[in-house]
Amino acid sequence: MLDKFKAHIKENLPQLLHSKLLIACSGGLDSVLLAHLSKALHLDFALVHCNYKLRGEESEGDEQFVTTLAKSLAVPLYIKRFDTKIIQENASGSLQMIARDLRYTFFEELCTEHQFQFILTGHHANDSLETFLINFARGTGLEGLLGVPTINLNIIRPLLPFTRKELLSFANAHALSWREDSSNKSDKYKRNTIRNNIVPILEGLHPNFDTNFRQTLSHLNGSAKLLEDYALLLRNNLFIQRKGHIQIEIAELQKLMPLKDYLYLLFKPYQFTQWKDLEALLYAQSGKFITSKTHMLVKDRTTLILTEKERKAPSDHYSIPTHISLLTYPIALVFESVDQIGKKSDSIAYLDKDLLKYPLVLRKWQKGDYFYPFGMKGSKKLSKFFKDEKMDVLEKEQQWLLCSGEDIVWVVGKRIDDRYKVKDTTTEILKVILN
Amino acid sequence: MLDKFKAHIKENLPQLLHSKLLIACSGGLDSVLLAHLSKALHLDFALVHCNYKLRGEESEGDEQFVTTLAKSLAVPLYIKRFDTKIIQENASGSLQMIARDLRYTFFEELCTEHQFQFILTGHHANDSLETFLINFARGTGLEGLLGVPTINLNIIRPLLPFTRKELLSFANAHALSWREDSSNKSDKYKRNTIRNNIVPILEGLHPNFDTNFRQTLSHLNGSAKLLEDYALLLRNNLFIQRKGHIQIEIAELQKLMPLKDYLYLLFKPYQFTQWKDLEALLYAQSGKFITSKTHMLVKDRTTLILTEKERKAPSDHYSIPTHISLLTYPIALVFESVDQIGKKSDSIAYLDKDLLKYPLVLRKWQKGDYFYPFGMKGSKKLSKFFKDEKMDVLEKEQQWLLCSGEDIVWVVGKRIDDRYKVKDTTTEILKVILN
Known part of the structure; x- marks a missing residue:
């Protein structure tokens, strides 16, 4: 063996x-x-x-x-x-x-x-x-x-x-x-x-x-993966991103048969569990709603409105010690000190190391968050940035922020903060790679 | 109990x-x-x-x-x-x-x-x-x-x-x-x-x-139904109907991961069973092929070509006796004698009963089949009719023909034969409803 x-x-x-x-x-x-x-x-x-x-x-x-x-x-x-x-x-x-x-x-x-x-x-x-x-x-x-x-x-x-x-x-x-x-x-x-x-x-x-x-097991895992792909495709078509919420046409949902299985597929990631109530919601009076740990689903005439519940202060804060070169959890990041900027990509951040306060912190977004998007002079609310990036609630939930003290230095995989970019005056560069 | x-x-x-x-x-x-x-x-x-x-x-x-x-x-x-x-x-x-x-x-x-x-x-x-x-x-x-x-x-x-x-x-x-x-x-x-x-x-x-x-069982059957829907959707996008065959871009297939599970989902109805060979076909030399009971799949440069195998004389012949009023197998048909033409729809055929030779026969198409499409003066090859109706191989396989002697009197659910339509001279009308 x-x-x-x-x-x-x-x-x-x-x-x-x-x-x-x-x-x-x-x-x-x-x-x-x-x-x-x-x-x-x-x-x-x-x-x-x-x-x-x-x-x-x-x-x-x-x-x-x-x-x-x-x-x-x-x-x-x-x-x-x-x-x-x-x-x-x-x-x-x-x-x-x-x-x-x-x-x-x-x-x-x-x-x-x-x-x-x-x-x-x-x-x-x-x-x-x-x-x-x-x-x-x-x-x-x-x-x-x-x-x-x-x-x-x-x-x-x-x-x-x-x-x-x-x-x-x-x-x-x-x-x-x-x-x-x-x-x-x-x-x-x-x-x-x-x-x-x-x-x-x-x-x-x-x-x-x-x-x-x-x-x-291999066959069943394959089928499960296919169903996840199908769910993504359907959500892309049916879940319409609006200001701060997602709008879903009930008539479109009703075309899906067997309805209960489709509802399960579509709404499972939002942590709903009361499937009968969700099905009944399609036929309920306007204003009726159900909630999950993270989300709320409201009947509004011909649509369902999916919103995130008020976010509590996020408990997920991960401190990253100075000496670390590889972080594997909650996401995989490689940290390197480099002399100059190399290949550029969204998944690589080059930061002015002298400005960073250690330990860096990895966390999710919270209300009121803002940063100075690379290439812009002023600050921007993170909620506005997310909207411009057309990110849906789930993507926002999954977005990690690399922070130094109170400042967001990298919206990981998306944009660094302009204040922390590498300048002529930079003496040491921290390269961070999202794996 | x-x-x-x-x-x-x-x-x-x-x-x-x-x-x-x-x-x-x-x-x-x-x-x-x-x-x-x-x-x-x-x-x-x-x-x-x-x-x-x-x-x-x-x-x-x-x-x-x-x-x-x-x-x-x-x-x-x-x-x-x-x-x-x-x-x-x-x-x-x-x-x-x-x-x-x-x-x-x-x-x-x-x-x-x-x-x-x-x-x-x-x-x-x-x-x-x-x-x-x-x-x-x-x-x-x-x-x-x-x-x-x-x-x-x-x-x-x-x-x-x-x-x-x-x-x-x-x-x-x-x-x-x-x-x-x-x-x-x-x-x-x-x-x-x-x-x-x-x-x-x-x-x-x-x-x-x-x-x-x-x-x-109920959950698993639901998942299976969803996967079937997904397969239909994918085939609609990936399987391009050409003259007498279906063309599939290999590059499009290769985007699907896990590939083996997607291939199984897409090609299962064509009765293929050798899944490893099918996967290998994507990377094989032009001209390589695999066959199933009913179909052939050929690698042709950047595409796969899916064709039906030469059709043998179809063995599925179902005789329909004169007196029958309801047929349940292989498809559900209701037979009625009526005095005049009522509601019209593709799923209802009104036929001149005097011209029909009993027993009527229900069968699949075979090479050389032709009929006189309703509203046309001349005859048309069935293969041409199928093509004009944009039917794919599977739909053609599933198409039933209601026949009287050698004549096709109804391409069931699609078009009756002009020679058997109800005329002023008709004395008895047979109404056939596809359920």
């Missing part, structure tokens, strides 16, 4: 060979094996372990195990202990969701601070299969049947092509040890039932069940 | 209440129950049974059972006995496929001869679930996960909302009897494993598993 793993990395994930990696390690078979395999490949990695303190001595034992593992592999280890129970009392969502949020927030902090380019997790083929079957038993749509993605932002799962059986036999052959999780939560129970009772029967039905399942 | 069945028919399948129905009855639980329920609702139906003579005495026993059932229900029964083994020796395909073909050919003959409007089968919710899981174990795409359709042409499955458990408990409560099929073919074996070993576990995972599964 080591050879197969090596070949898989070389062919499909070569970016891991020359990057600084952070491996999430619970102490269980999957992540422990991932650590051993990464060591065998001489990858440059550290381990990170989260102790949620939910299982008393067992939690402590896991932490101790990972500590010993890191020492034996001679790699750095980052540990964080969470008072999960207390945190849960002040938060909404399941324990699982909360633990996930805590974990990934911590991972991202480490990435920024120590310049890890990718986070690796031990998910393997059976995780995809179990997730498929759990969602299937619960009732789902196409999105629930797509398995675990190999790459999601800066998170990579190098073990996805391997089955649990393969991992186990490798671990046993090399006398590796790991920790068994005794927890017996409801989802865990379902997963175990699927793992122990259903999967072996499915495997017995077809000698190539693993391969078949991989193909199924 | 009778009330639930009655409500389901009234709400979702009201067309069954006033139609002449043919129930396919193997003698097994599902179809026997369907017959009893249909009787209880006073539906107008006959039974049909196919004896494939594959299981010796058991086959004879099934036939005998259905004969007795028809008598006890006081409904007509049609039986056909097939020498399936002998037929198989001269045919390709699995026994299952052959039996299916034999069965449906016979059913359609009965429909035409005795004016049955719909064929009913006993498929229920568990058939959909088992089909889903069989395809899943075998490896599939979205199409393999859509379950059994409620309506497919003139075939209707009224029991689809009901689970096997519901059927069984109704049958036991009413002391109904049926025949158990002892056959143990490979597919049957897989189906039994899924039925007896996997489904009960899935049901145990979620109290509402049946409802969840119904929702999953």
Whole structure:
């Protein structure tokens, strides 16, 4: 399996060979094996372990195990202990969701601070299969049947092509040890039932069940991608950008059959969930509306009006330390000091480094934002700039701003600030590349 | 369950209440129950049974059972006995496929001869679930996960909302009897494993598993319909109609990512199956080609050329007897004798009945076909007519012709023949409506 793993990395994930990696390690078979395999490949990695303190001595034992593992592999280890129970009392969502949020927030902090380019997790083929079957038993749509993605932002799962059986036999052959999780939560129970009772029967039905399942996932992911493309095309035609809102002709929506499936496709990214109400809205009185976490949809005679809800002060602020040369999250930016301006493109910014106040900050836009667009003498409200760029609400939501102190120095990928451009007097140039 | 069945028919399948129905009855639980329920609702139906003579005495026993059932229900029964083994020796395909073909050919003959409007089968919710899981174990795409359709042409499955458990408990409560099929073919074996070993576990995972599964099917069918719409839209833009062929710019295809999924979506209806070869064709030398059962795709410099293969004499000939007033297969046509011409539309033909030679025939086009388009003095080649109507290969394939002897009297839904139009001298008018 080591050879197969090596070949898989070389062919499909070569970016891991020359990057600084952070491996999430619970102490269980999957992540422990991932650590051993990464060591065998001489990858440059550290381990990170989260102790949620939910299982008393067992939690402590896991932490101790990972500590010993890191020492034996001679790699750095980052540990964080969470008072999960207390945190849960002040938060909404399941324990699982909360633990996930805590974990990934911590991972991202480490990435920024120590310049890890990718986070690796031990998910393997059976995780995809179990997730498929759990969602299937619960009732789902196409999105629930797509398995675990190999790459999601800066998170990579190098073990996805391997089955649990393969991992186990490798671990046993090399006398590796790991920790068994005794927890017996409801989802865990379902997963175990699927793992122990259903999967072996499915495997017995077809000698190539693993391969078949991989193909199924590939087909379904293809279909999902096609549907996303179709949604983009439809929104381009049907969602008309107006002053501060989007206008949609109800008569145009009504032509789409099956209506409920089209509404789902079109409005899913705006975080609506009440699909029956949305369908009813087409036939409701003017003034009726529904809301999502982020948006509001109002019936106005023959149209629907889609608006963003009042933006709260954005919580997404990412500090970028002085010494960093590569940022991977929330977006991929390369920072270089250069002597002169080279190739120009929207995705490259050349900035007067002397004027920058560190740490730079990456954030989303907020009400009242303005900057001095490159080539202009005066300032311009960002909302006006977005409008002139014909950006829709979603694009605005996704737009990152690179800031120095209070100033926006780069509307990333679009325009730098004129005050920060490279002048004859500039002594040091910072080149920032959007990847 | 009778009330639930009655409500389901009234709400979702009201067309069954006033139609002449043919129930396919193997003698097994599902179809026997369907017959009893249909009787209880006073539906107008006959039974049909196919004896494939594959299981010796058991086959004879099934036939005998259905004969007795028809008598006890006081409904007509049609039986056909097939020498399936002998037929198989001269045919390709699995026994299952052959039996299916034999069965449906016979059913359609009965429909035409005795004016049955719909064929009913006993498929229920568990058939959909088992089909889903069989395809899943075998490896599939979205199409393999859509379950059994409620309506497919003139075939209707009224029991689809009901689970096997519901059927069984109704049958036991009413002391109904049926025949158990002892056959143990490979597919049957897989189906039994899924039925007896996997489904009960899935049901145990979620109290509402049946409802969840119904929702999953509904979502997936919605996604499939959206993809079909998208495919139509793309073909409209990319498939350019030329003289006798379709031309596709390779550069336009190459813009589509993921390419293999787009190629599958676009070319599936032309019956291609060799997807890797099709992808390779984009980069192949001019003159390279691939073929399907019906089509040929040739690389020609910067384009792909899609042509129909030389048409064999079409085997699809459907005789329409004199007395028929409603045809349901292969398309739905209503025949009426009327005194004068009423509302005009492309989907209605008024013909001079005295000139018609019975039985009329419904068939597809063949090379050399011509007719006298309504309003024109001369004859016109059908291929020219199709071209002028801007019909693409698929539309041509799907076009039905209503014929009297050697003459085409109606290019169905498009144009009647001038020689058969209603004149002052006409004494009897045949009105044909395409539904």
